[in-house]
Amino acid sequence: MRAAVIDSFNTPLTVRDVADPQCPPDGVIVSVKACGVCRSDWHAWTGADPDVTAPHVPGHEFAGIVEEVGRDCRRFKRGDRVTAPFILACGQCPDCIGGDPTVCNHQHVVGFSSWGAFAERIAVPRCDFNLVPLPDVIGFTAAAGMGCRVTTSFRAVVDRAKLQPGEWLAIHGAGGVGLSALMIGKALGASVLAIDVNEDALKLARALGATKTLNVSAIDDVGAAVREATHGGAHVSLDALGITATFHSSIRGLRKLGRHVQIGMPLGRHAEPTIPLLELVYSRQISVMGTRGIAASRFPALFEMIAAGHLDPARLVTNTISLEEAGAALEAMNGYTGAGITVIDRF
């Protein structure tokens, strides 16, 4: 089959023939119809991800059709339209059985633990617990565009922060994740403040229904500006970037008892920021939460939101490309690539 391969880090992907994937006994082979291009693929391509060694095929935001079924897989058959969360949990440990597979100790991460979906086909293990049937109303490109960004935002806003109607949601970083959170926040009846330094991203945020936007490129005290814009502080605030500055702005923009959710992955020097424990956590009683991935069992709720017209992930897909163009799309992530999501839809 054809795949776009990382033969060595930081050099252009090679589109070439590779061996067809073997069907796992507990899994399936999916014929890939669409795959999102995500910043975590870029991290893998630069060599920053310790789990990835070259040669490697990236791609974890896929949707497609089941082509082959392993002997121990019961819930799926040839021809099923499917997608999956990027965390394939074991389904058997106390965390999984307790309903929290995103913290499973035995997780297999598609596109990192094994070769991903920048390819004509992908092997997906552990399917009965993790594979998700895709409703007919949701196209492959939209499903791939949901990728980890819409699903991660859904878990952050709905499952972790438990955002309520009428509350203020502040979003630091109006990229794919941030804009997804915006749409979900609006669907829940919250007021949403989108914050960024890029005017184009904020323009898209307004088009998607942001109640207010805040360009902080020339603002020193972002926390104070957010508290003013939200009449006392956000009830829920998200750091969608994962850098120290946005984390600090996020927790400082909260009102008393507010909830911060860390969505962006804080890498390198951003891994251990300071936190004003006395002022914010103790006295103002804020909560600081993390989030990563989503449980396969939560996809139906997300699909209902889409089918009801409250959320349209297809609006975030601003660019569709061929497999040959995947390498250039990753290289473009060395700089700012705009707010929308790029999806490979030709293989």
Ligand SMILES: [Zn+2]
């Ligand atoms: Zn588990």
Ligand SMILES: [Zn+2]
């Ligand atoms: Zn992703």
